[in-house]
Amino acid sequence: MSRGDWHKLDESDVRVRPGKGTRPRSKRRPEHADAVPAMVVGVDRGRWTCALDDDPKRLVTAMRARELGRTPVVVGDRVGLVGDASGQPDTLARIVKVADRASVLRRTADDTDPFERVVVANAEQLVIVTALADPLPRTGFIDRCLVASYAGGLTPVLCLTKADLASPDELLAAYAELDLVVVVTRSDEDPKALRERLATKVSALIGHSGVGKSTLINQLVPGANRAVGVVSGVGKGRHTSTQTVALPLPEGGWAVDTPGIRSFGLAHITPDDIVAAFPDMREMAEECPSGCGHLGAPEDPDCMLDELVTTGAATAGRLDSLRRLLSSRAGLEEHPD
Numbered sequence: 001m002s003r004g005d006w007h008k009l010d011e012s013d014v015r016v017r018p019g020k021g022t023r024p025r026s027k028r029r030p031e032h033a034d035a036v037p038a039m040v041v042g043v044d045r046g047r048w049t050c051a052l053d054d055d056p057k058r059l060v061t062a063m064r065a066r067e068l069g070r071t072p073v074v075v076g077d078r079v080g081l082v083g084d085a086s087g088q089p090d091t092l093a094r095i096v097k098v099a100d101r102a103s104v105l106r107r108t109a110d111d112t113d114p115f116e117r118v119v120v121a122n123a124e125q126l127v128i129v130t131a132l133a134d135p136l137p138r139t140g141f142i143d144r145c146l147v148a149s150y151a152g153g154l155t156p157v158l159c160l161t162k163a164d165l166a167s168p169d170e171l172l173a174a175y176a177e178l179d180l181v182v183v184v185t186r187s188d189e190d191p192k193a194l195r196e197r198l199a200t201k202v203s204a205l206i207g208h209s210g211v212g213k214s215t216l217i218n219q220l221v222p223g224a225n226r227a228v229g230v231v232s233g234v235g236k237g238r239h240t241s242t243q244t245v246a247l248p249l250p251e252g253g254w255a256v257d258t259p260g261i262r263s264f265g266l267a268h269i270t271p272d273d274i275v276a277a278f279p280d281m282r283e284m285a286e287e288c289p290s291g292c293g294h295l296g297a298p299e300d301p302d303c304m305l306d307e308l309v310t311t312g313a314a315t316a317g318r319l320d321s322l323r324r325l326l327s328s329r330a331g332l333e334e335h336p337d
């Protein structure tokens with residue numbers, strides 16, 4: 001908002017980002033000065049597998065301390081452990097602290113579900129795995145993943161698999177204006193570019209069944225033994241694993257496999273959450289009427305983002321790309337994935 005506009009301010013103009021799950025929790029917790037730091041790498045029926053000091057060789061099984069109540073603790077969470085953290089068989093540590101999250105990959109059961117679940121915490125990247133053929137790529141799915149990553153504070157990486165079957169050119173053109181990191185892979189070649197992209201970082205991988213995500217993870221993580229399924233019809237495959245799990249990369253960092261997650265409800269995300277991820281647009285969006293959905297005419301005829309194109313600050317293609325993402329959020333009734 002420019003200075004001259006101050007007199008137009010009303011309370012609804014005061015923009016407070018709705019931190020939601022990312023807000024620091026203020027619940028009173030006992031101090032545990034002796035707690036040791038660890039990262040959650042797996043969750044199974046009330047037991048959390050944690051890597052002490054992020055070391056994949058020092059795994060400890062833990063339970064959630066009573067004082068944490070029902071605080072969700074998910075893969076990627078940075079926790080503090082007390083009790084027996086030796087990792088010996090039949091020992092159990094206790095999670096007494098959960099650090100504020102730097103990013104969250106959330107989902108809801110569908111767009112109308114008011115309950116959102118964090119599925120991965122603190123991932124720096126979201127790798128959106130999409131096959132170029134068999135099954136055919138779905139831009140609706142890619143767009144929804146992009147929205148979820150922008151809103152959750154993750155950097156999206158588009159990974160186009162099965163390049164031996166089809167050319168990536170059409171998809172690359174469709175996403176060119178978004179400045180995405182794109183890597184193209186095929187199973188008969190080492191995924192070097194992706195490997196380099198993931199090194200030392202925590203990255204969540206998401207993709208429809210059959211796109212080759214398990215094949216990729218097996219290439220990236222020796223010994224991961226992710227079951228490779230058989231594609232049977234468009235987007236259908238065999239599901240062998242359903243647990244989200246962080247797998248250690250030989251280069252350092254973690255690949256978080258999210259086998260059960262193939263869709264996102266985006267009900268909790270506002271248009272401003274998405275625009276905030278576009279540094280060249282967010283300032284202008286502050287000039288928009290309050291409640292602007294930034295879609296442009298006819299939905300938002302007074303949206304100021306068109307001004308960026310008029311003045312040459314952004315290309316029409318880039319604004320169109322942003323608006324396509326915004327409408328993938330707005331199109332609540334259409335939920336193809």
Ligand SMILES: Nc1nc2c(ncn2[C@@H]2O[C@H](COP(=O)(O)OP(=O)(O)OP(=O)(O)O)[C@@H](O)[C@H]2O)c(=O)[nH]1
Pocket residue numbers: 161162163164165185186187188207208209210211212213214215216227228229230231236237238239240259
């Ligand atoms: N032609 C070709 N086939 C591939 C490639 N990558 C994977 N496939 C095949 O695609 C099928 C599905 O691969 P998966 O790795 O199981 O796919 P996924 O995404 O893990 O699927 P789910 O295990 O069902 O979640 C398998 O038959 C693979 O052999 C590739 O780059 N090219």
Ligand SMILES: [Zn+2]
Pocket residue numbers: 285288289292293294295300302303304305
């Ligand atoms: Zn607007």
